[in-house]
Amino acid sequence: MAEIGVRNLQKRFGEFVAVRESSFTIHGGEFFVMLGPSGCGKTTTLRMIAGLELPTSGQILIDGDDVTPLRASRRDVAFMFQLFALYPHMNVHDNIAFPLKCRGVPRRERRRRVEETAALLRIDHFLHRRVSGLAGGDRQRVALGRAIVRRPKAFLMDEPLGALDAEFRELMCGELRTLHERLHATTLYVTHDQLEAMSMADRIIVMNHGVIEQVGAPREIYDRPRTMFVADFIGSPPMSFLRFEGAVQAGQSSIAIGGAAVAVPALRESRPHGPLALGVRPERVRFSDASALRGAVFGTEYLGTTQIVTVETDHGQLRARVPSRERVVPGENVGIECAPERLVVFDTQSGHALDSDLYRGGVHG
Amino acid sequence: MNGAAMGKSSAHSVAEPSAGARRLAGAIVVAYALVTMIPLVWILLTGFKTPPDSISYPPKVVFEPSLEGYVNLFTNRSRQTPEYMASLPPPETWYDRLVRSRNMVITGPSRFADRYVNSVIIGFGSTFLAVFLGTLTAYAFSRFRVPLQDDLLFFILSTRMMPPIAVAIPIFLMFRELGLSDTHLGMILLYTAVNMSLSVWLLKGFMDEIPREYEEAAMVDGYTRLQAFFKVVLPQATTGIAATAIFCLIFAWNEYAFALLLTSGEAQTAPPFIPIIIGEGGLDWPAVAAGTTLFLLPVFVFTVVLRSHLLRGITFGAVRK
Numbered sequence: 001m002a003e004i005g006v007r008n009l010q011k012r013f014g015e016f017v018a019v020r021e022s023s024f025t026i027h028g029g030e031f032f033v034m035l036g037p038s039g040c041g042k043t044t045t046l047r048m049i050a051g052l053e054l055p056t057s058g059q060i061l062i063d064g065d066d067v068t069p070l071r072a073s074r075r076d077v078a079f080m081f082q083l084f085a086l087y088p089h090m091n092v093h094d095n096i097a098f099p100l101k102c103r104g105v106p107r108r109e110r111r112r113r114v115e116e117t118a119a120l121l122r123i124d125h126f127l128h129r130r131v132s133g134l135a136g137g138d139r140q141r142v143a144l145g146r147a148i149v150r151r152p153k154a155f156l157m158d159e160p161l162g163a164l165d166a167e168f169r170e171l172m173c174g175e176l177r178t179l180h181e182r183l184h185a186t187t188l189y190v191t192h193d194q195l196e197a198m199s200m201a202d203r204i205i206v207m208n209h210g211v212i213e214q215v216g217a218p219r220e221i222y223d224r225p226r227t228m229f230v231a232d233f234i235g236s237p238p239m240s241f242l243r244f245e246g247a248v249q250a251g252q253s254s255i256a257i258g259g260a261a262v263a264v265p266a267l268r269e270s271r272p273h274g275p276l277a278l279g280v281r282p283e284r285v286r287f288s289d290a291s292a293l294r295g296a297v298f299g300t301e302y303l304g305t306t307q308i309v310t311v312e313t314d315h316g317q318l319r320a321r322v323p324s325r326e327r328v329v330p331g332e333n334v335g336i337e338c339a340p341e342r343l344v345v346f347d348t349q350s351g352h353a354l355d356s357d358l359y360r361g362g363v364h365g
Numbered sequence: 366m367n368g369a370a371m372g373k374s375s376a377h378s379v380a381e382p383s384a385g386a387r388r389l390a391g392a393i394v395v396a397y398a399l400v401t402m403i404p405l406v407w408i409l410l411t412g413f414k415t416p417p418d419s420i421s422y423p424p425k426v427v428f429e430p431s432l433e434g435y436v437n438l439f440t441n442r443s444r445q446t447p448e449y450m451a452s453l454p455p456p457e458t459w460y461d462r463l464v465r466s467r468n469m470v471i472t473g474p475s476r477f478a479d480r481y482v483n484s485v486i487i488g489f490g491s492t493f494l495a496v497f498l499g500t501l502t503a504y505a506f507s508r509f510r511v512p513l514q515d516d517l518l519f520f521i522l523s524t525r526m527m528p529p530i531a532v533a534i535p536i537f538l539m540f541r542e543l544g545l546s547d548t549h550l551g552m553i554l555l556y557t558a559v560n561m562s563l564s565v566w567l568l569k570g571f572m573d574e575i576p577r578e579y580e581e582a583a584m585v586d587g588y589t590r591l592q593a594f595f596k597v598v599l600p601q602a603t604t605g606i607a608a609t610a611i612f613c614l615i616f617a618w619n620e621y622a623f624a625l626l627l628t629s630g631e632a633q634t635a636p637p638f639i640p641i642i643i644g645e646g647g648l649d650w651p652a653v654a655a656g657t658t659l660f661l662l663p664v665f666v667f668t669v670v671l672r673s674h675l676l677r678g679i680t681f682g683a684v685r686k
Contacts (some may be wrong), residue, residue: 051585052581071584071589072584102592105586
């Protein structure tokens with residue numbers, strides 16, 4: 001149950017900066033997910049924490065000790081690879097026992113702990129099979145067994161579910177979370193899949209182009225995105241942006257988009273006249289003939305109980321999640337009403353959200 | 366993983382040849398194999414002929430087998446007068462009897478066994494060294510950022526861009542200066558040097574195919590890189606190592622020109638020795654054939670033992686794991 005600290009971590013490969021001046025702390029026992037598109041630096045950060053990659057500058061602390069110069073084997077962490085990296089020349093038992101063997105644990109003790117781990121993961125019935133014959137989910141469990149058998153200070157997982165079929169992935173998501181509830185070991189989990197991140201994480205760190213965009217609980221990341229990137233990356237469909245020009249004053253709780261007044265959480269920042277955007281989650285939109293903000297229905301996507309309606313407005317496309325029973329005809333002119341408490345105003349030049357009551361815990365629920 | 370599986374299944378459904386085409390291909394392969402076997406079979410048969418049978422014309426396919434070739438291969442003999450032959454006590458062994466039937470007596474063992482042992486020492490010694498050094502070199506090229514990596518690899522390959530014998534004279538002079546002429550060490554070093562380019566290039570292909578994750582997992586689990594190399598990488602490279610070893614051994618075992626030039630007494634290998642086994646009135650063909658047969662055996666056995674690896678070795682790079 002170690003705490004992992006990352007201080008001003010930076011990694012360059014020649015000219016390319018993979019990770020730029022990152023700092024964050026993973027609390028002991030936390031399930032911490034690093035989320036971002038491929039190439040955003042999340043795997044590189046993970047590998048630096050594991051000791052498989054040397055940082056260009058910065059520090060890595062495990063339980064307060066600076067481990068930056070230590071090699072991987074002396075950091076006492078376990079690493080799970082996307083392709084599992086089970087040793088094909090060993091059977092399941094030997095694979096799980098391998099980390100213990102590396103550390104010189106006596107044979108009898110090894111056997112006891114492998115059996116204990118196998119029982120925990122419910123793979124004790126095929127300990128003597130070869131790993132090459134196993135199905136994806138079972139390989140995954142063996143890899144997990146190899147990680148947990150020696151009770152390391154932390155688990156580092158690099159897209160461990162990426163190679164699995166969709167149905168296995170969902171199952172393993174649940175198992176990983178259940179296992180975490182039992183072991184309470186510090187876990188750092190890398191993925192590009194927001195569903196995995198949302199369903200498992202205690203906290204999420206969103207990265208893009210080697211920069212940390214936001215750190216927070218899944219709910220916070222979803223409801224209070226700090227940047228347009230986070231707002232656009234999280235959610236399916238993601239947040240819509242209505243772009244407009246204007247100036248805003250601190251304390252203002254209504255903005256004007258093309259003549260229509262839209263109520264927003266009270267702003268705490270001012271901006272001179274410039275390009276802004278209003279961020280709207282699809283489920284916060286209702287159609288109302290009374291609204292002055294209007295657009296033409298572009299198309300609908302039927303999803304069973306709800307449907308996603310794309311509306312073409314003068315300020316860009318907006319997507320709304322509305323009940324399926326509402327009849328919407330393409331081409332129809334509709335009025336758009338947004339529930340005010342979760343709206344975000346972005347400065348499109350910096351991509352950052354303007355500070356408002358939304359971010360001060362002023363709005364709950 | 367998914368991509369590989371899909372590739373495999375589509376290859377089966379689309380590129381599967383018809384039964385007729387397969388039978389035709391089989392027939393062609395068998396016919397070709399038979400044609401290439403003719404010289405080998407002829408050598409095998411000649412080894413069991415008597416010297417007169419071996420040079421008779423038209424060539425004899427059906428003949429009375431004799432071990433004279435093998436006896437002649439392993440012995441030195443001298444012709445004696447009938448009076449002397451009559452004065453000898455009766456022969457003690459079957460080979461004594463065989464030799465005396467030709468009015469000769471055995472004067473001692475020939476040097477074939479020594480040459481054969483030299484071949485084994487030099488062939489296997491240089492193979493081991495080339496594969497061992499090649500494995501380490503290939504691993505380094507595959508895993509580390511080596512400065513001038515591409516140039517170095519090209520340089521290593523360039524040693525094979527001319528026939529090795531083109532540098533025979535410089536090597537001859539060099540070996541004489543260094544006292545390596547006609548020594549086992551000299552020949553082992555020479556064959557190792559020639560084989561290194563093959564060994565490094567072949568093994569680098571295999572090393573590249575072994576995912577880095579295996580060593581990385583082992584290093585996180587508590588091994589140093591060197592331990593991870595021996596415990597995790599090497600067991601998975603056995604296929605490549607076996608294939609490379611076969612190719613290296615075949616070269617070192619069969620090499621003729623350098624052996625002829627650089628060895629004469631102590632370290633002479635079998636290839637320059639076998640073709641000049643002289644009998645009465647010229648070459649002793651059954652003995653030459655017998656020597657060739659015995660000479661073929663080790664490589665044959667080595668190849669059969671490692672056969673399954675060899676196939677993967679030849680198609681390396683073309684087949685995904």
